[in-house]
Amino acid sequence: MPTFHLRCNKSLHSLFKYRTIHMNSSLYRSLNSPSTPAFYKLQHSNIEDYYYSALHRCKTIKQLLGIHAQVNKIGVNQRISVAIKLVNKYAEYRNVENARLVFDRMSGNNACQVFEKMSEHNILLWNAMLAGYASHGLSEETITLYYQMQIEGMSPDEFTFSIVLKVCASPLVLQEGKKIHSHIVKKMGLESGVVVATGLVDMYVKCGSIEDAQQVFDKMPERNVVSWTAMLRGYVQNGQGIEALKMFNQMQLGEEIPNSFTTVNVLAACGQLGYLHQGKWIHAYVIRSGFESDCFIGPALINMYANCNSIFDGCQMFDKISKRDVFSWTSIIGACAQNGYAHEALANFKDMQLQSINPNSVTLLSVIMACTNIGNLTYGRCVHGYVLRRGFQADESVGNSVLTMYAKCHTIEVASTLFQKMARRNVVSWNAMITGYTQIGYHNDALTIFHQMVELENMKPDQVTVVSALSSCSHLGALQKGKWIHEYIIRSGFAIDVFIGAALIDMYAKCGSIDIAHQVFQKMCKKNVVVWSALIAGYGMHGHGHSALALFAEMKQLGTKPNHATFISILSACSHAGLVEEGWYCFHSMQQDYCIAPMMKHYACMVDLLGRAGHLDEAQDFIKRMPLEPDSSIWGALLAACKIHSNIVLGQHVAGHLLNLNPEDPGYYVLLSNIYAAAGKWENVERVRSLMKDSGLKKTPGCSVIEVKNNIHSFLTGDRSHPQSKKIYATLQSLAGQMEDLGYVPDTNVVLHDVDEEMKEHLLLYHSEKLAIAFGLISTCAGASIQIRKNLRVCSDCHTATKFISRIVRREIIVRDANRFHHFKDGLCSCGDYW
Known part of the structure; x- marks a missing residue:
């Protein structure tokens, strides 16, 4: 035990002056000289109470060290209650080293020679040290001390287990948590205790092991509102909103009254499922139960309405909150940002600042998202400045959000500079750069960053990283790099789920290997509409129209319902293969069998199908009957058909529409020029080229x-x-x-x-x-x-x-x-x- 070379300063003497137990000045002087007879005449309880009170009242680490020095002088440091208080106080001031020194001295054999070792008191000392470690997230130290406790013959109590189970509430230490669970069941017989059992439920829930949590919950003979809420929260956190609502009903049938925390989680479940009706019912329950004034309920209701696409109700709820704190402001800003009301989110952020409410990191994440969604780089730069001034750049989530904003706003140079300066980069940081490069078409740079991440930095990518990298391979037609990424996916143990599987199919198809794309498809255990559509599109790209139609029929037969993207893929496949009748059938089926209203892309596919097949008059008639105003994609498809079939008259007419709609696209001028050139009308060719030159447009060179x-x-x-x-x-x-x-x-x-x-x-x-x-x-x-x-x-x-x-x-x-x-x-x- 180190010697504390500190004296009690004036503030410490002032603290002693207001002690709970009255002690006169002569007694106080005697305390400074523990060798005097007065010390031994004092009752031990008075000394303990005095220093316990002093420790309870101290406000700074300096005062704590001063009291500890006095405790050491007179030997009161060997009193169990004082030692426990010292451990607690040192932990409170984030000084677990000194807390451990006090603990080690008190729990050692020397201390036992002076005072009788009472197990019911010592367990409190062990629990205090365990709690000190746990409060600072020192899971390894907490678990090690727990095992040391058993080696030394100490019997854990319910509080011991509740502390240790909390530090095991992470997937990284789940196995240790299971060992402790086994110890509880086999040796202590405490699983039936509501405190320990609730701790086990909470641990498994936070580790994402919902099945284990349910097993513990089902075995509990007695449950309280905390137990029910822990289990319910587990379902919500694991995306099982329906199970959470069922549990809420069971809870009420069991006559257990939910509290505000239970209600917050039920509202989250409603929002997760998009169940607006049930959410409104819970809102009514909140009003009847008197929870509406709870500071967490208002934000939870706003989030529920926002997730149910009822932003108007969310705003009304916000307006009803009389005392708005940072949580309620953050909820309404996030609700607006996530539902496409970016301008309203920024307006609310301004109002929040006018009310002198300081935002937290979650608020800033929503504000930056709003700036990103509307590409408002000017406002985004202002928010970035605020982040720097207030020190939020140290928050990884905020730093990554700023990085993503610059990348998505096509300011990739700024994003790259921020990326290079980041002290710590996690997978989100790398994803921001890779997806940023991919979105602006810098696919080689995206793959370079991916290679640096995996090979040089040894950072394991996630699903988003892999999909973005495969997308860049698709655009470049870089088959060898795509194969390398596929091999890396297999080596690294990635599950080829529907997202990675669809990306692999798309990559192989666009890199010319439709057979390998089909092999990937065949090996996938689970296939959704995105996976089916990816292979249908691949067959279409390669001109295998009949294969695409066969796959489309198989997809429907197996019960997967096609969506808008599927029909674009199948209509495009029919177009490339000249399958006019089949294309018409699919177009009508989309509306009649699946109630999918055609979008502009579907109409463009049909015009392309008819035009390529030489049915130019039919294509014109189809355009006239369209319920939508034709855009450049429609007229562009028809102009391309005019080029293929050398129809100058119709080509001139169509080109007029295109040049009115999009006069800055050089491609349409080039198509019209090519139509004239193919017919030998060189004067018209020169006229079109002069028009391009006067407009400052240049032909895209073939590459x-x-x-x-x-x-x-x-x-x-x-x-x-x-x-x-x-x-x-x-x-x-x-x-x-x-x-x-x-x-x-x-x-x-x-x-x-x-x-x-x-x-x-x-x-x-x-x-x-x-x-x-x-x-x-x-x-x-x-x-x-x-x-x-x-x-x-x-x-x-x-x-x-x-x-x-x-x-x-x-x-x-x-x-x-x-x-x-x-x-x-x-x-x-x-x-x-x-x-």
């Missing part, structure tokens, strides 16, 4: 990319910037000669420039997809398939040439253009020349 050995290589038409361009051009020239021998004739009609035929053939030979294919041939081993991705629709000449090349080199060549996949093999294409 093709290929992934070789995990590296992405990009090519533009006529590109000579690649280090191996000489070999690439030599390979193409060699292939051109072999293709001509087999009967290939360049389709110069696709060259949209007024130049001679020889120049047209020269331009055709060096289109971006041909350059990418040539690079793939010289960079991969013989027989290996080649996969490229192009940002525009593949032209008819490249389509024909690639068929010839696949025959010559005897390889499969997979091309993913802006619309779909083409699988070239042995001189044929999977699309059947329909795209």
Whole structure:
């Protein structure tokens, strides 16, 4: 035990002056000299009571240390009540080291030689030390002391178990909690006690082990309102709102009167389920029971109404709260932010500040969410400044929320700077950066961050991380990186649930491996509508319209109800395969069989289906009968059909609609120009191009990319910037000669420039997809398939040439253009020349 070199200062003497037990000055002087006879004449109870009272009254750690020094001097430190109070006080001032020193001295053998060791008193000392550790979250120290207690022959009581069970209320120490549960059952026989049993229920609930909690609860011969509330809260926290409501009914039938905490959890269950009617019934119960004035009830009611999409009722509830604290303000701000009323959330935040109510971290999370949802970066920066001034940046959730705001508001540079400066990064921080890069199209950067997270920082990703990374692979067509992520998922023990499964199916489909996508689908135990829709969309992309329809029929037969996205996928599949009758059937079934009102995307799919099939008049008539005002997606699909079928008159008419709706999109000008060029109307071509130039618009250049050995290589038409361009051009020239021998004739009609035929053939030979294919041939081993991705629709000449090349080199060549996949093999294409 260390010596405390402290004197009682004036404040300490003042504290002694107001002691509970009267002691005269001579007695006080004698206390400073424990060797005097006066000390031994004092009754021990008076000394204990005096110092116990002094410890109870002390307000600072300095006073506590001073009293402890006096206790050491006169030997009262060996009195059990004083030692317990010292332990409690040191724990209160977050000084568990000194608390443990007091405990060790008192629980040692030397102390027993001076005073009789009474087990009923000593258990209080052990419990005090256990509680001190537990109050500061020191679970390991608490559990170790608990086992030491048993080794030394001390018998735990109900309070002991309630302390230890609380520190076991975490999934990380659940196994220790189960051992203690076993000890309670086998040795102590205390499971039937309501305090210990409630502690067990609470522990299992907080560990997410609701089945174990239910077993303990069912075995309880006696239950109180705390027991019922703990079990009910467990159901709510584990997403089992219906079970929580059933338990609330059972509780009332058992004549156990719920308290305000019970009601808060029942309201949370109603909100979780979206049960507005039941929520209103609970609201009426709150009024009848007199709970409405409880400070937690108001926010709980607001949250319930907000989660039931009844924000108006939530606002009315807020208006009825006479005394609004930070919790009620936080509830209404969060309710508005989560229900799409971001402007109202920000207005409430301003009002809160005008009322001089300081926000907490949860308030700021909702405010930042509101700024993110409406992209209000100006207000967001102000909130960020407030966070910095008030020191909230140390809160991980707030820091991650600010990071997410900048990333989603397309200020990725600021987000990256904040990310680099973060002292601690958790999985949410990494997710914010990865999803931020993904959303703005910086997919290579997203995958770089993912690789850094997993390989360099050894941080385990979660479901959101994996899905975002797979999405970036899908957009890049980066099959090898996607396979690496899939392998990582398996190695790391991730469960391939419906979200990861759908992302894997989408990735493999968009990277050209529809067979592997089907394998992933087949291995999934649980499939929801998102998973089915992902594979249907994949089949559609690859032109397998009949396979998509068969899968669609199987999905319905097995009882999975299609949604809006499913019908977009199946209509798109019909469009790419030219299945007009089947497309009409699906379109009518959507409305008649499933009561799904078509959205603009469904109408656009039908226009595309009819237009590609050459039914231009029918497509026009369909547009006229639409209940919605056609947007650019509708007219764009029809204009593309006019290009395919060289309908100049209709193309001009449609282009007029498009240029009025979206005059800043260069794609529509290019389509119209191409229609004129294909018809040889060069004056009209020049007029359209001049109009583009005057508007400051530029044509998007054709670009093709290929992934070789995990590296992405990009090519533009006529590109000579690649280090191996000489070999690439030599390979193409060699292939051109072999293709001509087999009967290939360049389709110069696709060259949209007024130049001679020889120049047209020269331009055709060096289109971006041909350059990418040539690079793939010289960079991969013989027989290996080649996969490229192009940002525009593949032209008819490249389509024909690639068929010839696949025959010559005897390889499969997979091309993913802006619309779909083409699988070239042995001189044929999977699309059947329909795209």
